[in-house]
Amino acid sequence: xxxxxxxxxxxxxxxxxxxxxxxxxxxxxxxxxxxxxxxxxxxxxxxxxxxxxxxxxxxxxxxxxxxxxxxxxxxxxxxxxxxxxxxxxxxxxxxxxxxxxxxxxxxxxxxxxxxxxxxxxxxxxxxxxxxxxxxxxxxxxxxxxxxxxxxxxxxxxxxxxxxxxxxxxxxxxxxxxxxxxxxxxxxxxxxxxxxxxxxxxxxxxxxxxxxxxxxxxxxxxxxxxxxxxxxxxxxxxxxxxxxxxxxxxxxxxxxxxxxxxxxxxxxxxxxxxxxxxxxxxxxxxxxxxxxxxxxxxxxxxxxxxxxxxxxxxxxxx
Amino acid sequence: xxxxxxxxxxxxxxxxxxxxxxxxxxxxxxxxxxxxxxxxxxxxxxxxxxxxxxxxxxxxxxxxxxxxxxxxxxxxxxxxxxxxxxxxxxxxxxxxxxxxxxxxxxxxxxxxxxxxxxxxxxxxxxxxxxxxxxxxxxxxxxxxxxxxxxxxxxxxxxxxxxxxxxxxxxxxxxxxxxxxxxxxxxxxxxxxxxxxxxxxxxxxxxxxxxxxxxxxxxxxxxxxxxxxxxxxxxxxxxxxxxxxxxxxxxxxxxxxxxxxxxxxxxxxxxxxxxxxxxxxxxxxxxxxxxxxxxxxxxxxxxxxxxxxxxxxxxxxxxxxxxx
Amino acid sequence: xxxxxxxxxxxxxxxxxxxxxxxxxxxxxxxxxxxxxxxxxxxxxxxxxxxxxxxxxxxxxxxxxxxxxxxxxxxxxxxxxxxxxxxxxxxxxxxxxxxxxxxxxxxxxxxxxxxxxxxxxxxxxxxxxxxxxxxxxxxxxxxxxxxxxxxxxxxxxxxxxxxxxxxxxxxxxxxxxxxxxxxxxxxxxxxxxxxxxxxxxxxxxxxxxxxxxxxxxxxxxxxxxxxxxxxxxxxxxxxxxxxxxxxxxxxxxxxxxxxxxxxxxxxxxxxxxxxxxxxxxxxxxxxxxxxxxxxxxxxxxxxxxxxxxxxxxxxxxxxxxxxxxxxxxxxxxxxxxx
Numbered sequence: 001x002x003x004x005x006x007x008x009x010x011x012x013x014x015x016x017x018x019x020x021x022x023x024x025x026x027x028x029x030x031x032x033x034x035x036x037x038x039x040x041x042x043x044x045x046x047x048x049x050x051x052x053x054x055x056x057x058x059x060x061x062x063x064x065x066x067x068x069x070x071x072x073x074x075x076x077x078x079x080x081x082x083x084x085x086x087x088x089x090x091x092x093x094x095x096x097x098x099x100x101x102x103x104x105x106x107x108x109x110x111x112x113x114x115x116x117x118x119x120x121x122x123x124x125x126x127x128x129x130x131x132x133x134x135x136x137x138x139x140x141x142x143x144x145x146x147x148x149x150x151x152x153x154x155x156x157x158x159x160x161x162x163x164x165x166x167x168x169x170x171x172x173x174x175x176x177x178x179x180x181x182x183x184x185x186x187x188x189x190x191x192x193x194x195x196x197x198x199x200x201x202x203x204x205x206x207x208x209x210x211x212x213x214x215x216x217x218x219x220x221x222x223x224x225x226x227x228x229x230x231x232x233x234x235x236x237x238x239x240x241x242x243x244x245x246x247x248x249x250x251x252x253x254x255x256x257x258x259x260x261x262x263x264x265x266x267x268x269x270x271x272x273x274x275x276x277x278x279x280x281x282x283x284x285x286x287x288x289x290x291x292x293x294x295x296x297x298x299x300x301x302x303x304x305x306x307x308x309x310x311x312x313x314x315x316x317x
Numbered sequence: 318x319x320x321x322x323x324x325x326x327x328x329x330x331x332x333x334x335x336x337x338x339x340x341x342x343x344x345x346x347x348x349x350x351x352x353x354x355x356x357x358x359x360x361x362x363x364x365x366x367x368x369x370x371x372x373x374x375x376x377x378x379x380x381x382x383x384x385x386x387x388x389x390x391x392x393x394x395x396x397x398x399x400x401x402x403x404x405x406x407x408x409x410x411x412x413x414x415x416x417x418x419x420x421x422x423x424x425x426x427x428x429x430x431x432x433x434x435x436x437x438x439x440x441x442x443x444x445x446x447x448x449x450x451x452x453x454x455x456x457x458x459x460x461x462x463x464x465x466x467x468x469x470x471x472x473x474x475x476x477x478x479x480x481x482x483x484x485x486x487x488x489x490x491x492x493x494x495x496x497x498x499x500x501x502x503x504x505x506x507x508x509x510x511x512x513x514x515x516x517x518x519x520x521x522x523x524x525x526x527x528x529x530x531x532x533x534x535x536x537x538x539x540x541x542x543x544x545x546x547x548x549x550x551x552x553x554x555x556x557x558x559x560x561x562x563x564x565x566x567x568x569x570x571x572x573x574x575x576x577x578x579x580x581x582x583x584x585x586x587x588x589x590x591x592x593x594x595x596x597x598x599x600x601x602x603x604x605x606x607x608x609x610x611x612x613x614x615x616x617x618x619x620x621x622x623x624x625x626x627x628x629x630x631x632x633x634x635x636x637x638x639x640x
Numbered sequence: 641x642x643x644x645x646x647x648x649x650x651x652x653x654x655x656x657x658x659x660x661x662x663x664x665x666x667x668x669x670x671x672x673x674x675x676x677x678x679x680x681x682x683x684x685x686x687x688x689x690x691x692x693x694x695x696x697x698x699x700x701x702x703x704x705x706x707x708x709x710x711x712x713x714x715x716x717x718x719x720x721x722x723x724x725x726x727x728x729x730x731x732x733x734x735x736x737x738x739x740x741x742x743x744x745x746x747x748x749x750x751x752x753x754x755x756x757x758x759x760x761x762x763x764x765x766x767x768x769x770x771x772x773x774x775x776x777x778x779x780x781x782x783x784x785x786x787x788x789x790x791x792x793x794x795x796x797x798x799x800x801x802x803x804x805x806x807x808x809x810x811x812x813x814x815x816x817x818x819x820x821x822x823x824x825x826x827x828x829x830x831x832x833x834x835x836x837x838x839x840x841x842x843x844x845x846x847x848x849x850x851x852x853x854x855x856x857x858x859x860x861x862x863x864x865x866x867x868x869x870x871x872x873x874x875x876x877x878x879x880x881x882x883x884x885x886x887x888x889x890x891x892x893x894x895x896x897x898x899x900x901x902x903x904x905x906x907x908x909x910x911x912x913x914x915x916x917x918x919x920x921x922x923x924x925x926x927x928x929x930x931x932x933x934x935x936x937x938x939x940x941x942x943x944x945x946x947x948x949x950x951x952x953x954x955x956x957x958x959x960x961x962x963x964x965x966x967x968x969x970x971x972x973x974x975x976x977x978x
Contacts, residue, residue: 135635
């Protein structure tokens, strides 16, 4: 349904061109949950903002192709894009505390989105908003609809944001770290909710996070990003059980195991992520990689399909 | 809620009391400034000074003088001028209120409407030539002394171009009562309104633009974009609506100060006998009772404006409302 | 994204160097700075101009004559209107050094007075700015840092001053002081001295600067690096001078041109109401007042100093904007009411 091919996003800056996304290709099938992992600055959010057409920095350069249901999104006019946004592709943001306009009730904000895309009456939109709030398990939806964002807890706000995102039955839902700013117990509830809604609405979901645990819980397929590139992709089980890329391995090693002997120290990845201005030649994880060898001075390709890693070792270490 | 109102009232009273004491001290207790010698005139003999002191009650302790004056303003309302002793001060001050309110209200409407248009257009076309020229014009507006602008206006409309079709409608300087003829009232005030409004249009336009641009960086604007709303709707219904909160605060303070006498320079230049002009004339004659009354009146308006702003705040910003 | 990269390179350069570099790249602000310096230099050269033009801008010269188009012309012309009793000062000749802008009602060269007046206006504006910033910093630091009773008392006083329309306060102070000057213990200012408007304008704007400074100090005091310093047992005077003051300095620097602009407007207003600069001294405000009576016959006497004020204040405001952008890119600092 969504086909991204060789997407490149760069920003012109005083110091030169910064490449935030460097040739990313992926597909999202209908009703599928794709997990995207990576540390901050790895390009997860930027690539999805590009899909949403929400990069409106005049200094941004977007190249490549993004096809949604066969339509090319790169270079699409703003008015066209606007009809897709919110109706076909919806987005949930990281911080529910700041994602809602503080001066309007949540009901107003949900109805606003419905009215922007559907020709229905205000009262019908309101009724729909109440139903949506009930669907995301907000207690007393008829009452909560007239609440202002600051009157709700973080978890409730995120539910309201999710209700808003689902209001037009989008076929693709983009969730940008929707659980990061929440308490752990609330996180689990939100994850359950996303899964349930995904089943009910049959939407595809792209779920961004830096938390391997969250990915393990929710994703069908996983994509690991590093330095603006995809370094590994595969089915969830394959990737977790047999990681092929040293970076994925390192990420998994940095989680404390739940069973068995506890390691004395968790292994951290030494070094820091590459600067977007002077990216290393060759494999961008090279400078931090313990398995580095001569071949790594050339950028390795990611395999065409299936479980693949952008590494010459292909999991042979 | 009830407690908040009481607290607010208490605060108002405190500020008004503070201002009246401050003004009283400035005029009656500044070292070297003896009100009696001002009334008596330069080079008055010691006997005359003594007589003046006695006659005006200036021989009494300072706090007694203060309370006598307050009593005469608020309770008996029979405070009289020092310069013209039969002249009752309180009615004189009340007479000037319609003039000042007419001037400030009209200017306020102009500056709110135009600064909103300018600020929004500039923010929407950020960094374009239109934005730049609007902001430069705003800056010029802020940089002009209002009395000088008034004089230039007079020069153009009363003298140089008065005989052309453009400004032949401008009546001579001075105020006409609204009841005596709304048209004359309106025409005399047009030029003063524009003059007074220009500074504030520049100021508010620039502030609003900055606030809007800041608001457009907020997360909730990104959410609104993700909802598929049009840029115009995002700018007006989301960014402008949230920016209005600080706009209103600024407006309340300025409006209160202007009604309270800050429109003085405009009133002087256009010969409008408002509260500011009255204060100014009293200051030149050192007519202390009038000064005290107008200043207390001014502080009352400033404090009232603050209270109104608080109420508007509650209407505009649900976060201030208690659940 | 851009912000991220910028901060990285900024750290290597140091905040002041970065700010300076940003300011230097801001063409509009640099033009304003150069322009302001030009005005400053022209005003400084007022005595030279007066000497070259052979005029004394402070004494009335009703019987002076000048050479105009090879003809001897009186500076004060016999009025041709009405009964012909009055005198009309000569209008602008547009010849530098030869009553360029004409004469005022005492036959004085307006151009020479304009230059002298500019110097006075700039001096008063700068002096008042220094005074305001000095006191506002002390008050703001004291209220924000020590909190408690100090803060409560200072904040209440500032509240009262805040609610007082600033022009009324300035006028009240001026009226009382203009005749007698100030005489408080060892601190005396003669009436008619230029220090009087400096003092008055300096005092009235203290709350406008002290409030934002107090707010900034309050938030700095709650910031993690200060809390860390306190918990480490760093003495409070050291925290005040090493951690808080340098952060406040940025705000103060941004305030300098903006306050100067505001002060210049205030000075002109007071002088226009004849309670600011006193004769024989001239400032742009007093010249506008001199020109008020001649407005319809010789408008340039009032127009010229007004234009001078507008362009000077404009240059200062532009410079202030540039400084703010350079020192405080996210523009947290807002002047007084803003």
